[in-house]
Amino acid sequence: MRISVLGSTGSIGTQTLDVARVRGDRVTALAAGSNLDLLEAQVREFRPDVVSVHPARVAEARARLTGVRVTGDVEEIAVQDADVVVGAIPGLAGLAPARAALEAGRALALATKEAMVVASTLVWDAAARGGGRIVPIDSEHTSLYQLLIGEDLADVEELIVTASGGPFRTGPADLSGVTAAEALRHPTWAMGRRITIDSSTLFNKGLEVLEASALYGLPLSRVKVLVHPQSVVHGLVRMRGGNVKAHFSAPDMRLPIVYALGAAPHGMTRPGDVRAAPRLDWPGSDFSLARPLEFFEPDFGRFPCLGLAYRAGERGGVAPAALNAADEIAVEAFLEGRIGYLDIARINEAVLEETPDAPLGWDDLREADTWARARAAELAGAPRAAGVTS
Incomplete structure (x- = not known):
C-alpha cells in the first residue's frame, strides 16, 4: 500500500510509520513541521518521493535532505497520489491539507480532531465535491465505526465514548493546586503535552463527543461519555432494542492505525475490507480480558470542560x-x-x-x-x- 503521512514527526505520525515498517507499506510522501532531525531519519529509512516542511525551514531542509524533493506546501503533499493519506497535523493547521486531500478524491485516515470538531460541515462538503473518503484514526471513533458496521443508524439509541478519567479521577479533592507535572502523568496513554492536559480536564473527551456526532450524524444528546479506568473498552453502541455492543482492544494507537490504513481505500464499507490484514503483535497488545472492568458516569462538576464542549456543540x-x-x-x-x-x-x-x-x-x-x-x-x-x- 502507498501512504503519505501528514504530521510524520508527531505521535500519530511516528506510530503510523511503525505500522508501515512492519506491514511493508510504501511511504510516498511525508509532511513535517520543523523537526528536521527526526524527518531526516525518516527520509533515510522510508525514502519518500517528496516531503514538506515549514516554509521557513525549506532552504535548510533542502541542504540536509538529499535524494528527495522538498517543498514548503503541505497541501501539495496532501494531494500526492497514494492509497491512503494519514492526516495527523494537529490544530487548524491540519484543516487545509485535509480539505485538499478530500477535494482531490483521496482516502483520508483522519487523526486531526479539529477537522470534525470545528469544521465538520465544511469537511464533508469537501469530501462530497471531490469524492474523498474519511476513516477516523482516533481509538474511540474507530471502535464506534467498527461497532456500527452492518447497523442501521436509525436503530442506534446512543454512542458512548470512554475516558480513563485521567490522573485526577479520584483525587485530590481540591484541584486548584495541581501542577503541570502532575497533570502530565496520564495513567494510560503516552501523548503530546496539550492532549495530555486536555485528557486530565476531560476537554479532550468533550472534543471526541463533538467528533462522534459529526462523523456519524447523531445529535449530541445521543453521544455519551463513560469513565472507564482500565482503558480497554474504547467505545460502546446502545441499540434501540436494548442491546449494547462494546469494542475491546489494548490501549495502543497502532491498533486503530492498522484498521484505518486497511479500511480507508474502501471507505470502511464492511469488515471484509480489512479481514486479510496481518495480525501485528505489538508488545502488550495481546492483553488478557480476565480482569475487572469498571464504568462510571463523568463528574461534570469536577471536570467542567466536558460540559463546555457540549455547550459549544449545541450552539x-x-x-x-x-x-x-x-x-x-x-x-x-x-x-x-x-x-x-x-x-x-x-x-x-x-x-x-x-x-x-x-x-x-x-x-x-x-x-x-x-x-x-x-x-x-x-x-x-x-x-x-x-x-x-x-
Whole structure:
C-alpha cells in the first residue's frame, strides 16, 4: 500500500510509520513541521518521493535532505497520489491539507480532531465535491465505526465514548493546586503535552463527543461519555432494542492505525475490507480480558470542560472553533506556569460566553480562531480578571 503521512514527526505520525515498517507499506510522501532531525531519519529509512516542511525551514531542509524533493506546501503533499493519506497535523493547521486531500478524491485516515470538531460541515462538503473518503484514526471513533458496521443508524439509541478519567479521577479533592507535572502523568496513554492536559480536564473527551456526532450524524444528546479506568473498552453502541455492543482492544494507537490504513481505500464499507490484514503483535497488545472492568458516569462538576464542549456543540457555528482555540492558549499558559489548573476551564468558559453567533465558513472559522486566541491570551495575562480566577 502507498501512504503519505501528514504530521510524520508527531505521535500519530511516528506510530503510523511503525505500522508501515512492519506491514511493508510504501511511504510516498511525508509532511513535517520543523523537526528536521527526526524527518531526516525518516527520509533515510522510508525514502519518500517528496516531503514538506515549514516554509521557513525549506532552504535548510533542502541542504540536509538529499535524494528527495522538498517543498514548503503541505497541501501539495496532501494531494500526492497514494492509497491512503494519514492526516495527523494537529490544530487548524491540519484543516487545509485535509480539505485538499478530500477535494482531490483521496482516502483520508483522519487523526486531526479539529477537522470534525470545528469544521465538520465544511469537511464533508469537501469530501462530497471531490469524492474523498474519511476513516477516523482516533481509538474511540474507530471502535464506534467498527461497532456500527452492518447497523442501521436509525436503530442506534446512543454512542458512548470512554475516558480513563485521567490522573485526577479520584483525587485530590481540591484541584486548584495541581501542577503541570502532575497533570502530565496520564495513567494510560503516552501523548503530546496539550492532549495530555486536555485528557486530565476531560476537554479532550468533550472534543471526541463533538467528533462522534459529526462523523456519524447523531445529535449530541445521543453521544455519551463513560469513565472507564482500565482503558480497554474504547467505545460502546446502545441499540434501540436494548442491546449494547462494546469494542475491546489494548490501549495502543497502532491498533486503530492498522484498521484505518486497511479500511480507508474502501471507505470502511464492511469488515471484509480489512479481514486479510496481518495480525501485528505489538508488545502488550495481546492483553488478557480476565480482569475487572469498571464504568462510571463523568463528574461534570469536577471536570467542567466536558460540559463546555457540549455547550459549544449545541450552539454550533463558530463556537466549537472558538472554544478549541481558547483551550489551546489556556493549556499553554498553564504549562508555562502563568495560570492555575482551574483557570483553564474558567478561561474557556469566558471565551465561549463572549463568542458571537456566526455561520460556519472557512473565513468565519479563521476569524473566530484568531479572536478566541487573542481573547484567551488576554485573560491568561490578567491575574484575577473577572471570570478567570477566583
